[in-house]
Amino acid sequence: MGLAKDAPYSDITYKIIGAAMEVHNKLGPGHKEIVYQKALSAKMLEAGLSFEEEKPIEIFIDDVSVGLLYLDHLVEGTVVVEEKAFSHLLTNEEIAQVITYLAATGLPVGLLLNFGRKRLEFKRIFPPKKLEGWQKRIQRYLWKPSIR
Structure with missing residues (x-):
């Protein structure tokens, strides 16, 4: 979980992670x-930092709105931040959720934060370079509209 200083938008993600660490240090898990x-x-x-909380993102298929996704935070118009409060380690399902938001x-970048453990857990997530294989691997986690 090191902080890669040369990663895209590292200046913003560094500030967000610092703020998250401060929150976790003061509140702890639970x-x-x-x-x-x-x-x-x-x-x-x-x-x-400028941000929008609970930012709605409308999903379209052929100009038809089929649903909404809600980003916990959209920071500086570039970083998607998803917060969790799980007692377990973050899983591929939570990572896939952030990748879905990026897609x-x-x-260009997402941060997944888990405040529910003894130590703050965080992952910096980037969109995959090749979408074909990626879409097959996370298909079961992608949002699907309910059929009426």
């Missing part, structure tokens, strides 16, 4: 996700 989300908003504001928005 709270609901919304508590961490609100606390992270406050700390990112203090850090001078839906076309944004």
